[in-house]
Amino acid sequence: MKEEKEKLFIQMAITQWKISNEKINTVFETISSKQYASPIAPGANSAAWILAHLAGANDNLFPLLTLGDLRFPMINGMAKSNHSPHNEIEKDELKACWLSINSSLLHEFNRMQPEEWFDRHNSISPEDFIKEPHRNKLNVLLSRTNHQAHHAGQLALIK
């Protein structure tokens, strides 16, 4: 019964992440190329930057959760550089990367066992993890889902 609950909340966390991804899928499907290249509000980042930032953040989950290397290092570099225009990636190309990253991640997430989720992520040392056991892979997933929701809220302002 305890084990069932453990699997249930891991599934809940994955589902919240999926729901958030799907909102971004809808953005890719509904915005025009002009909206993609434009700031989402006066003086704010472009939709292209936010979307590249989100794709890079998800791609970064591969090394962070010890699931392998970055799939698209170019995008990841962009996600780290703040506020510069990323219009050099076309919308359809970025969308293809985004879908590919998330599909691979979801495959890995569904394969991962509960003990893997409660293991440390790659940015915390074994010594610190003993003192801070909440800094595990599942917590990264919760935190990244919130990060994505933060930017999804901004993308929802596109008119």
Place this chain on the structure above:
Amino acid sequence: MKEEKEKLFIQMAITQWKISNEKINTVFETISSKQYASPIAPGANSAAWILAHLAGANDNLFPLLTLGDLRFPMINGMAKSNHSPHNEIEKDELKACWLSINSSLLHEFNRMQPEEWFDRHNSISPEDFIKEPHRNKLNVLLSRTNHQAHHAGQLALIK
């Protein structure tokens, strides 16, 4: 050990919710009265509306998680009515409600036992809950934290 993980996960979910609340606290502390009353972007909701919407959404957690009645029914009514200005509540008054709601909720959350978190919330029938056990109180907390992050992202655009 299993029980420890269960408690750890619940604590992780509460912490994410708290982190998100603290971002909104900062918004209350940093925006001017003029910014409070103004749309966050052209044609978008005012900060006042978004903040009342978030306070109402948190207040609604009391009945939804069977923790008691709404503390501020007036705000909750506002949260449900879309896109109307709520400037009738002064910033300081809304901030006081916001802090009071979250302080009471946090007190309840820290008191709740794991089995309560995995019980059904108040908007699902016992029959449906048997089929959909993920629709529990903890899932409401994850989902509300994402909802709050969505709007926090919008409030971050205030200049």
